[in-house]
Amino acid sequence: MADQSIIVRIGTDITDLTQGLRQSTQSLTEFGSRMASMGATVAAGFGVISAATVGGLAGAVKASADFDTAMRKAGAIAGASEEQFNDMRNAALDLGATTSKSASEVAEAMTELAAKGFDANQVIAAMPGIIKAAEASGEDLALTSDTVTSALNAFGMEASDATKVADILTVTANKSAAGMSDMSYALKYAAGPAHQLGISMEELSAAVGIMVDAGADGSQAGTTLRASLLRLVDPPKAAAAMLERLGVSTTDSNGKFKTLQQIVAELKKSMEGMTKAEKGAALARIFGTESVSGMMAVISAGPAKLGEFTKALENSGGAAAEAGKKMKQG
Incomplete structure (x- = not known):
């Protein structure tokens, strides 16, 4: 009887121990799964952050490359020396930092000015006035640049007179319904004959x-x-x-x-x-x-x-x- 009692007790004890071990194993397994899931979530989060960071850096690199390309094109058309090119580049960066226009927009406008026969120094002198006209009218820089340069060329003005032209265009728009687009067309047709007649x-x-x-x-x-x-x-x-x-x-x-x-x-x-x-x-x-x-x-x-x-x-x-x-x- 004593031996059987011992066997029963030992069996019972082992059964309890086995169940406890099974429960512990299951808990450990569930904990491991939760940790694995958390790790995947954290990794995915870092992946999103990494992708955004890389995307932002890629955009910045592209913008810088576009600006550099536009500036080199402007410098080449204007026949700028290395020193003049650096002056143009610095002017574009400064205007991009101190006005509502980006450096790349300024670089593209500089290219248009150079294409119309402006040299490096004239391009630098004209840009502040052109930007003022664009900001005052709310028009894009390309249309404004075309209008101002047409007036400068037609009336035989200096590049530094771009601010004067901007002021005239602004007040014309304030006192009448003639906007930048109207003035662009009108000046292209009539400015030449008007200037010749005084x-x-x-x-x-x-x-x-x-x-x-x-x-x-x-x-x-x-x-x-x-x-x-x-x-x-x-x-x-x-x-x-x-x-x-x-x-x-x-x-x-x-x-x-x-x-x-x-x-x-x-x-x-x-x-x-x-x-x-x-x-x-x-x-x-x-x-x-x-x-x-x-x-x-x-x-x-x-x-x-x-x-x-x-x-x-x-x-x-x-x-x-x-x-x-x-x-x-x-």
Whole structure:
């Protein structure tokens, strides 16, 4: 009996021990699984962080490479020496850090300037004004650069006059519906003839603003002014006869072409007492049927409004910088 009791007790004890070991083994297994799962989660998290870091670094490297490529292209087109190239590069980096435009955008605009015949020093001098115009108008740098450089070239200005051009464009937009796109087209068509006749950018821009307010777009205003100026300086037979009949001359006693304000004043005065139909017929004969509507808008506005608008543009210094500051605050 004693032996059997011992066997039973030992068996019972072993059974309990076996169950305890099984439970312990199961707990250890579950703990191991949880640790493995946690490790995978942590590893995945580090993988995401690593991928984001690598992606960010790749983007930064690409941006740097794009900037370097654009700068080398700008320098090559501008015919820059190594020292001038470094000056251009430093200017682009500085403008990229102190304005709303990135260094890469500045580099691309520099390339456009160089393509239009600007040398390295002129490119550096023109960029601050172009950026001011872009910030003031809210337009992209490419359109602004094209508009400002067209004006500089057409009116024979220095690259350093880019800020002056920016101010004129800003006030034109403030006083009329003529935006950067309108001015870009208008200046391309009319700036050359206007400059040759001694008409300032300010007066030409005022006339464009008046026409755009009357419903024309920049392209129509530009082509109208170009055609009208050419007909005034070398009028066809019918136009010359009408100008003579009205007693209007387009040049002064020294043979210098008069300002638009003077010509508008003479035309308006000479047609006093005419009916609207008679005025329209007279102006159509002078300016041609395709240009008459635009010029009627300017003549209807009158010399006082044209002169006031022109004066405001002549006193526009600092307008672009102020407008740009307000745009960035917004």
